[in-house]
Amino acid sequence: MTESLTVKLDSRSYPIHFSSALAKLASKVNELREDNKSICVIADAGSHEAHPNFLIQAGFLKSEILVLPSGEKTKSIGCLNQSLRFLAEHNLNRDSALFAFGGGVVGDLAGFTAASYLRGIDFYQIPTTLLSMVDSSVGGKTGINLPEGKNLVGAFWQPRAVFIVADLLQTLPMREFSAGMAEVIKYGMLADKSLFRELESIDYINAQAPSLPSIIRRCCSIKAQVVANDEKETAISGGRTLLNLGHSFAHAIENVAGYGEYLHGEAVAIGLILATELSVKLGQIQESEISRVRAILESNLLPTTLKDPLPISDLMQALQRDKKNRSGKLRFVSMQAIGNAITSENVDSQMAETIWTRAGAK
Numbered sequence: 001m002t003e004s005l006t007v008k009l010d011s012r013s014y015p016i017h018f019s020s021a022l023a024k025l026a027s028k029v030n031e032l033r034e035d036n037k038s039i040c041v042i043a044d045a046g047s048h049e050a051h052p053n054f055l056i057q058a059g060f061l062k063s064e065i066l067v068l069p070s071g072e073k074t075k076s077i078g079c080l081n082q083s084l085r086f087l088a089e090h091n092l093n094r095d096s097a098l099f100a101f102g103g104g105v106v107g108d109l110a111g112f113t114a115a116s117y118l119r120g121i122d123f124y125q126i127p128t129t130l131l132s133m134v135d136s137s138v139g140g141k142t143g144i145n146l147p148e149g150k151n152l153v154g155a156f157w158q159p160r161a162v163f164i165v166a167d168l169l170q171t172l173p174m175r176e177f178s179a180g181m182a183e184v185i186k187y188g189m190l191a192d193k194s195l196f197r198e199l200e201s202i203d204y205i206n207a208q209a210p211s212l213p214s215i216i217r218r219c220c221s222i223k224a225q226v227v228a229n230d231e232k233e234t235a236i237s238g239g240r241t242l243l244n245l246g247h248s249f250a251h252a253i254e255n256v257a258g259y260g261e262y263l264h265g266e267a268v269a270i271g272l273i274l275a276t277e278l279s280v281k282l283g284q285i286q287e288s289e290i291s292r293v294r295a296i297l298e299s300n301l302l303p304t305t306l307k308d309p310l311p312i313s314d315l316m317q318a319l320q321r322d323k324k325n326r327s328g329k330l331r332f333v334s335m336q337a338i339g340n341a342i343t344s345e346n347v348d349s350q351m352a353e354t355i356w357t358r359a360g361a362k
C-alpha cells in the first residue's frame with residue numbers, strides 16, 4: 001500500500017504520510033531541533049487527553065504545547081488571539097514551525113495562526129479525527145468562524161506535511177467517527193462511484209475495519225488531485241468547489257443552529273441528502289438515488305434531517321453568505337450521477353427554500 005502521497009503544488013508540494021507516520025513525525029521534530037528552529041503545537045484537549053504521550057513520544061516538550069478546548073467554538077477570534085500570543089510568548093520567528101494536533105477545528109485554527117503570525121510560518125498537520133484525516137488536514141484551507149458565518153475569515157496556507165497516524169482513531173468517540181464518514185461518503189458521491197458502491201456493500205465501518213486505511217488513502221488521493229488542479233478554488237466551474245458537495249447547506253445549518261450544536265460531519269450528512277434532493281429537482285439525477293444516499297448515511301449512524309426545526313428564513317440568509325455564490329446568485333454543488341459532481345449556477349431561491357423543508361426546516 002502507498003506509504004505517502006504528494007500534493008503537487010510546485011515549490012509548495014508536500015507529502016501526506018500514511019505508513020510509519022509517527023516515526024516520520026519524530027524525525028521531522030528532531031530535524032527542526034537540530035536546525036535550532038523553535039516549534040510549538042496547538043492541540044485539541046480531547047485528542048491530547050486520549051493520547052497523553054503521543055506528542056511527547058514525537059519529541060515535543062510539554063511547554064511547547066497549547067491545549068485548546070474541543071469543539072467548533074474554538075474556531076474563534078478569541079482562540080486565534082490566544083494562539084498568536086502563545087507563539088509570540090515562545091519567541092517563534094520566521095524560521096519556526098507550528099504543528100496542529102487535533103481534528104478540523106484545531107487544524108483550521110492552527111493553520112490560520114501559522115498563516116498570520118509574522119505573515120506566515122511553516123505549519124504541519126497531525127490529524128486525529130477521521131474527518132481531518134480524509135479532508136480538512138489536506139489542501140491548506142485554514143480559518144475561523146464569525147457569528148455571521150462559518151469560515152468567513154481565513155487564508156489558503158498549505159501545510160509542509162501531513163502525518164496520518166490511523167491508530168489515533170482507535171479512541172475516537174463513535175459520534176466523531178460517524179461525522180468523518182460523512183466526508184468519506186461525500187468523496188464517493190462527488191468523484192468515486194466505486195467507493196460509494198463499496199461503502200454501500202459494507203453495513204458499517206469503524207476504526208477497526210480492515211478496509212479503513214485504504215479508504216482514507218483513497219479520499220486523500222482524490223483531495224490531493226483536486227487541490228493540485230485548483231488550489232484556490234478559482235475554476236469557473238467544477239474544480240475545488242466540488243469538494244463542497246453538501247457544504248452550503250451544512251454551513252448554514254451550523255451557523256443557524258449555533259456552532260457546536262451539530263458536528264461538522266453531521267451537518268454535512270444532512271447537506272449531502274439535500275444536495276441529492278437538489279440534483280433531482282434540477283433534473284440531473286433519478287429520484288431513486290435519494291434513498292441510496294439516505295441508506296448509506298443512516299447505516300453510518302448519520303442524521304438526514306434536522307434534530308429541531310430551524311427557521312427557513314435564517315437558513316436562507318446564511319446561504320446568501322456562502323462563499324460559493326457568484327454575483328449575488330446562489331451556486332451549489334450538485335450531481336449528474338453518483339460519483340460525478342458539477343457546479344450548478346443561478347439556483348432559484350424558491351427551489352432552495354423547498355429543499356430546506358425536506359430536512360424539517362420551517
Ligand code: GLY
Binds near residue numbers: 135136138139141
Ligand atoms: N473541504 C473542502 C476543501 O478543502 O476544499
